[in-house]
Amino acid sequence: MNRRNRDDTEVKIHGYSDNLRSEEEGNHLQSIPNGGIDGLDSEEIKSRHHYPFIRFSTLFRGFVLVDALVAVVLWLTGGDSKYFIDNIKHFKLSESVFDLALLSMLKIPVYFCMVRRLEMTAIKFLDVSYNPVLRSKFLSNIAMLSSVSFLIFVFVVIKASLILEKIVTHDQNFFGMHPTFYACVIWCLVSSLLIFILSVVSKFGLRKLQRQRVIKFYNRHGKEVDKDGKPLPRKTNLVRLMGLAKPEAGLISIGMVSLLLSTAVQTIAPLFFGKVVDAALDSMESLNRTVLILLLIYLAGSVFSLVRAWIFTLAGQRLVARLRSQLFGSVIVQEIAFFDVNRTGELCNRLSSDTTVLQNAVTVNLSMLFRYLLQIIGSLALMFFLNASLTGVLLAIVPVVSLSAMQYGKFVRKMRKLFQDRLADAGTQAEESLSSVRTVKSFSGEAKATTVYSGFINESYKIGKKLALAQGIMDGLFSFLAYGAISAVLWYGGKLVYENSRDPTTGITAGLLTSFLLYTLQVAMGFALLSSLYGDFMQAVGASARIFTLLDRKPDVFVPLNPLVLPHLTGEIEFKDVKFKYPSRPETEVLKGVSFRVERGQMVALVGPSGGGKSTIVNLIERFYDPNEGTIAMDGCDLKLLDLTWFRQKIAMVSQEPTLFACSIKDNIAYGREATDEEVIEAAKQANAHEFVSEFEMGYDTLVGERGVRLSGGQKQRIAIARALIMDPTLLLLDEATSALDAESEHLVQEAVDRAMMGRTVIVIAHRLSTVRNADKVVVIDKGQIAEMGTHNELLATHGVYKKLVLRQLAAGYTGDAKDQLPRHVKESEVDKPRKLNTNMNGNSSYVNEGLLPDEIDDSDDSDDGEDDNDLIQLN
């Protein structure tokens, strides 16, 4: 078993009785069955406690090891090999320390075993409120440990006293000992006392384990997971960050070669500067030649720099383009529940600003890192070559620079992360306000939106201020250190030049000092730029952590091993005792055991009070979520076993307020599949959209604007119906619009809807009486349960929730038409006086606004008033 495992102790999450198992049982992992979905995906997770490496027992054992090492070294350094042998052969308690060295060695296995045993008992003891057997075992272990330590301490004290006595009494037979032997005795005295103290206080030391331990979970493959069995996010570090640039390895290699060459040129150039100075002191011809060489060197360097900058920037652009697509791909496949808890603005921010931070980090910044490192190393090597002592003067300040750079880097890393977070908040806020700009304006919320946005920006500004100050201090410090170094080099170099002018065999020439100064500048600059790079890298690590979290996230959707594709789908749907809670609100059960069946080609209307769970039923059919209990079957097959992409192509949804994409009408209609112009036009005709589309100047190429803002409500709905029809769905899900359209528009939409329903299985969240009357079955959903089920006429006869809804609808829209819709057995007197408010089948009326109370409705025919009336009152 490896080291880590030896320090691990397994425990059961639920209850502690198994912790009391005997040590011989060993380190068996505890298994916890983890739900699984209908036994299809049963996964076992195992838990294990981990303890920090540095804890009481390791400190104890570490000290015992150090003790033995010091004692043996002190004994060994006390003389030659003969001396050791004499020391052992003619052992005398008061003249030899061989016994102390031996004892220290023996202490290792003894203490290691005892401390291990004690720790094991302590660990078992942690989760037990009181267990007399375990407690007495724990205490007797401590007593044994303390007794052994005490005996050893007593022995060392006796030995030290004997030696001391010989020294004090000037014993004739005592020839003294090697100084390290005395040190050995003193050391053993101190260490055995310390070990004794550690033994006595071990009870308190081991108690700390309770706070120190952390629990980790593993799946059956031994991979660490969270307590729900989900994989943990992978750790982010510079290595993983660099891994992002792997596909750009080819480009980066070319860039690296250019970088090496350009840095080499930059590194040797100062040598020629010195040569130019010396040549100027020599002759004009020599000066010309040297300057020409210098120019050629710089020309070559510039070409290499050009290639380096171009290649690395290009690699950065490629990387960020790839990363953005990858990230978007990873986000869009997440389950709907993910979007219930993650805000769109925040996700967009990850896509734009976090990826930009990474763009340079692993390409341009990486190249700069190598460049400055090479520049520093190369310059320092040449400086040593030119003059070692002068280089020593410069190097004296390097530790100061490095330490301050590291501290600065740490600070910047923290602040930049905070800065990015606040900026992301502001971005989210801006996205939300701008995407709902109509709502903002209609409530005159511009000032409020600006204040909230400015609040977030202010937060980021506050952090920015600190960063600016830190940057200023750092710049100041670095320039002081850099100029200080240059001054020191100038002074010492000037002294050497002076000496050289007196005696050419000593010191250095003026040219050499010039070269040296330029190298000093290069090294100082290299360090300063490295420190700023460090900050950039840390910022990139922060940004990449968020990006990797999204990239690593696997959608929490059950995918069967062999997804089924049914050859003949009829569209039969059956809910069997379906229970469901939204993952973002796990405490509320939205569906509490819903069962109903929709036969092939039937039209089933879902009605009921607002918030009852109608949309949730549709969401579950679309498999935006999976039920917590029960099953939903299509043609007798559990939805979870079907191929999700195939299945979603067989159903189409037309929602209350359809969302169109900011592209042409044609592209919107053909969103679900590739379609010819003829197919698009045919679908539009079916949806009563062709006429108005043809009237547009650009026809089907008309752009509809963001979310279809350039179209009217009725037009949007008809385009959405066309979009659904072109898919030729087996199952049509409809959420009738509650918002009132004008009579003509309503008629056109209704006609399109009726046509769309023909020959299909349809589930409709109905708001209109006419729709419900035509339904083969009406399912009344109230508070997550089916309150009533049957045909329109059957339900009216039951005098239940449904009848109240109908009466209310009729009361609200009492017209000749509505009256005609009444079945014969509903007396006209049951219908209330006409109201001007617009109430629909789900009670989504505007009573409160109109100041009308529901009990004004004449419902005298109803016998079980009380409770249901309350329901109706709550409908709004």
Ligand SMILES: Nc1ncnc2c1ncn2[C@@H]1O[C@H](COP(=O)(O)OP(=O)(O)OP(=O)(O)O)[C@@H](O)[C@H]1O
């Ligand atoms: N994404 C969600 N996350 C958490 N809770 C939700 C979510 N969507 C709906 N709910 C809750 O589920 C319950 C049922 O909502 P649902 O939209 O299914 O009702 P409904 O009958 O369709 O209402 P309406 O007729 O007003 O549209 C409500 O209490 C609602 O607050």
